[in-house]
Amino acid sequence: MEDVNEFRDGVIPIKPNPVLEKCIVFKVYKRRWFILFVLCLLNCSNSILWLTFAPVADHSAQFMGVTLDEINWLSMIYMVVAIPLSFGTTWMLDTLGLRITLVLGSWLNMLGAVLRFVGIMRNLPSAANFPVVMGGQTLCALAQPLVIFTPTKLAALWFPEHQRATANMIASMSNPLGILIASIFSPMIVGTTNNIPLLLFIYAVPAAIICLLATVGIRDSAPPTPPSASAESSNSEPFLEGIKLLLRNKAYMILLLCFGSGIAVFTCFSTLLEQIMCVRGYTNDFAGLCGGLFIVFGIVGAGFLGLYVDKTKKFTEVTKVNMSLSALGCIAFSVVSQMRNQGIAVAVACSLFGFFGFSIYPVAMELSVECSYPVGEATSAGLIFISGQIQSVIYILLLQGLTKPMAYSPFSTCSVGGDAALSWRVPVLVMAGLFSVFTCCFIIFFHTKYRRLDAEAQAGGKKPTLTTCDSTSNSDQK
Numbered sequence: 001m002e003d004v005n006e007f008r009d010g011v012i013p014i015k016p017n018p019v020l021e022k023c024i025v026f027k028v029y030k031r032r033w034f035i036l037f038v039l040c041l042l043n044c045s046n047s048i049l050w051l052t053f054a055p056v057a058d059h060s061a062q063f064m065g066v067t068l069d070e071i072n073w074l075s076m077i078y079m080v081v082a083i084p085l086s087f088g089t090t091w092m093l094d095t096l097g098l099r100i101t102l103v104l105g106s107w108l109n110m111l112g113a114v115l116r117f118v119g120i121m122r123n124l125p126s127a128a129n130f131p132v133v134m135g136g137q138t139l140c141a142l143a144q145p146l147v148i149f150t151p152t153k154l155a156a157l158w159f160p161e162h163q164r165a166t167a168n169m170i171a172s173m174s175n176p177l178g179i180l181i182a183s184i185f186s187p188m189i190v191g192t193t194n195n196i197p198l199l200l201f202i203y204a205v206p207a208a209i210i211c212l213l214a215t216v217g218i219r220d221s222a223p224p225t226p227p228s229a230s231a232e233s234s235n236s237e238p239f240l241e242g243i244k245l246l247l248r249n250k251a252y253m254i255l256l257l258c259f260g261s262g263i264a265v266f267t268c269f270s271t272l273l274e275q276i277m278c279v280r281g282y283t284n285d286f287a288g289l290c291g292g293l294f295i296v297f298g299i300v301g302a303g304f305l306g307l308y309v310d311k312t313k314k315f316t317e318v319t320k321v322n323m324s325l326s327a328l329g330c331i332a333f334s335v336v337s338q339m340r341n342q343g344i345a346v347a348v349a350c351s352l353f354g355f356f357g358f359s360i361y362p363v364a365m366e367l368s369v370e371c372s373y374p375v376g377e378a379t380s381a382g383l384i385f386i387s388g389q390i391q392s393v394i395y396i397l398l399l400q401g402l403t404k405p406m407a408y409s410p411f412s413t414c415s416v417g418g419d420a421a422l423s424w425r426v427p428v429l430v431m432a433g434l435f436s437v438f439t440c441c442f443i444i445f446f447h448t449k450y451r452r453l454d455a456e457a458q459a460g461g462k463k464p465t466l467t468t469c470d471s472t473s474n475s476d477q478k
Contacts, residue, residue: 093153
């Protein structure tokens, strides 16, 4: 029987040629940028809702009549909810597709934001304020895995090989951008405790707009034709079989544990920063500035790393170097944050910690896909996020348990009512020590091949760092 080429999106059939056929099939579409834009907005909004209360923890506790530990649970609920839900999310992304996952996430995010605002209305009994706000925060937490697992999947399905790391970087860094916004604007808006309702209303409006954009604007989970050879087999392994493969993958398990510890440290830093600094006389505004510097420098670093890794494919080297430097930044912060009147040193330490630490997140997510291919992108990246959430809960509870009441704290700016200010000297040193230990383990024991790049090289008959049929495959389609 004669070989027959099928029509592909109106392309005229030609004599079979495997290499030329791949050139025709691998196309990219302009709509990928809109989907990336909506994902960035949703990721940013969800992280704003996550850390709404952390930069103004003392004011929030006073307004709702609860303790600081209960306010911390408004952030920790994200981690607790994400742990069991994440497995379902990875299955949903790899099975039901990108569109359903993003639309569902946008609705949960919007409903949670609205419920939080309803929870602090004056016509509710004061005893109901915190439970209702926690209910809204829980809905937002349900949305987080649906959003934060998506960047690697979107990059793999819609973007060509030479744009994947950059797309992943853009989508992933929208999450810390939201943390930046919350760190800066929450203290600015909450000049007094009476502005807590205004704060929640301001953060609820963008969530509603993003929900509309996602519901109306995202119409497809995947493009009509794949942008790369690996995208053709993005769902090649069933979910449970993929989990088994990951558990038997030594390199992946090392990355899971060590980088999960890094995620936990960054979460502790973002959640507890205001409480760590106010006891040494630093204001909420200055703590917000330090959190902002942490994120801004992280985004700048991620921009450079994304472009560099897209060109060089040196995922492992970049991750090891940056984890080492971020561990040094964490140590520096743990020392200078316990000194008074060292604003410049604290700001520099936060900036360096963010530049080297936050910037490796999208690179590490791409590395997780490379070392675990052909397991689905959502599964490989999602399990690392789950590891980070589990360790975040453990770390925050551990650090809170290591605090000690201070008998005398004349310089404290913490608004803790009648409670004594807490000393964070030991907890921050423990945090830096844990991060350093796991960084050393990663540097020594992690080694892997880039399985996805090797598979694409074999499929296209090329070296992993080159691009096949660039003039044909990467021309934008409508």
